[in-house]
Amino acid sequence: MAKVLVVTSGKGGVGKTTSTAALGAALALQGQKVVVVDFDVGLRNLDLVMGAERRVVYDLINVAQGNAKLNQALIRDKRVENLALLAASQTRNKDALSEKGLARVIKELRAQFDWVICDSPAGIERGAMLAMRHADAAVIVANPEVSSVRDSDRIIGLLDSKTEKAERGERVEKHLLITRYDQARAGRGEMLKTDDVIDILSVPLLGIIPESEQVLRASNLGQPVTLANPLSAPARAYGDAARRLLGETITINVPNERFNLLGRIFGGRAA
Amino acid sequence: MIFFGLFKRRETQPGTAPVARERLQVLLAHERASPRQPNLLGALKEEIIEAIARHVSVKPEAVKVKIERRAAVSILRIAVDIPA
Numbered sequence: 001m002a003k004v005l006v007v008t009s010g011k012g013g014v015g016k017t018t019s020t021a022a023l024g025a026a027l028a029l030q031g032q033k034v035v036v037v038d039f040d041v042g043l044r045n046l047d048l049v050m051g052a053e054r055r056v057v058y059d060l061i062n063v064a065q066g067n068a069k070l071n072q073a074l075i076r077d078k079r080v081e082n083l084a085l086l087a088a089s090q091t092r093n094k095d096a097l098s099e100k101g102l103a104r105v106i107k108e109l110r111a112q113f114d115w116v117i118c119d120s121p122a123g124i125e126r127g128a129m130l131a132m133r134h135a136d137a138a139v140i141v142a143n144p145e146v147s148s149v150r151d152s153d154r155i156i157g158l159l160d161s162k163t164e165k166a167e168r169g170e171r172v173e174k175h176l177l178i179t180r181y182d183q184a185r186a187g188r189g190e191m192l193k194t195d196d197v198i199d200i201l202s203v204p205l206l207g208i209i210p211e212s213e214q215v216l217r218a219s220n221l222g223q224p225v226t227l228a229n230p231l232s233a234p235a236r237a238y239g240d241a242a243r244r245l246l247g248e249t250i251t252i253n254v255p256n257e258r259f260n261l262l263g264r265i266f267g268g269r270a271a
Numbered sequence: 272m273i274f275f276g277l278f279k280r281r282e283t284q285p286g287t288a289p290v291a292r293e294r295l296q297v298l299l300a301h302e303r304a305s306p307r308q309p310n311l312l313g314a315l316k317e318e319i320i321e322a323i324a325r326h327v328s329v330k331p332e333a334v335k336v337k338i339e340r341r342a343a344v345s346i347l348r349i350a351v352d353i354p355a
Binding site for chain 2: 145146149150157189190191200
């Protein structure tokens with residue numbers, strides 16, 4: 001049974017695209033058939049983060065408008081079997097994506113893949129609403145910072161009211177992913193703790209991704225961080241999050257790279 | 272000297288995370304209680320006209336709906352001109 005998962009946040013720059021790529025690759029490494037779909041029409045970037053920017057010929061809008069077949073537009077990943085990308089259009093107007101055309105594409109993707117991961121644009125405009133429209137589940141990406149948490153709360157409200165599932169009286173399964181977490185600063189009371197964010201948003205935690213230079217390194221290389229450096233702290237955190245999405249129970253901790261000792265001295269603690 | 276100065280400043284600056292937490296809790300409690308509906312006024316007006324029209328014949332322009340937002344409460348004012 002295919003699952004449509006939207007990666008959303010409201011606020012920009014919190015790590016939606018990074019998380020889409022990392023979770024997509026991690027799920028594919030677990031043997032799942034995965035497609036990552038970029039919904040940021042006009043400002044696509046998932047192709048770049050996935051390292052497929054030179055292979056985009058057709059995009060989501062071409063398929064939705066019937067100008068290309070889905071299989072012509074799907075870009076198969078060269079590193080991981082079972083992983084594919086459907087890019088957004090870079091040149092078209094964001095209104096070019098029709099609700100009806102999108103519904104058809106999602107239906108076709110459901111038939112081919114186990115996971116359809118929709119990378120939402122920032123904001124709460126049309127593109128973001130379309131990205132969450134068909135979702136069975138949502139990953140809400142939040143930074144431990146006031147504006148990100150506020151916007152996440154707004155997005156949660158929209159997931160509960162404006163999705164197809166919500167309109168049928170069902171619930172979109174929600175998961176909170178806290179990114180750019182700095183355990184040492186949280187330990188010193190300089191940054192919201194994960195417990196604070198979970199309390200405020202009342203959404204179960206999927207994972208904590210530590211702030212790490214590995215994320216920028218991976219995007220420089222055009223590789224999901226889970227492939228670029230699988231043993232790095234963020235890659236392990238994303239890997240665990242992917243396994244939780246598959247239903248495994250794994251204790252949540254903050255993977256550390258170098259700050260173990262300091263963290264202990266300053267009383268930093270996980271979740 | 273500068274080195275020690277840095278340490279001293281860190282010690283005297285208290286953590287700001289509790290402030291962030293409290294501000295968010297207050298703000299979100301408020302925002303959740305009054306979800307922003309862009310067309311709340313239009314929807315209200317339409318339904319009020321509909322309800323009144325079931326009993327009295329009124330023109331749509333005879334119904335005036337206004338919302339006054341104040342810090343703690345909002346006041347909904349409805350004025351209807353009913354022909355004598």
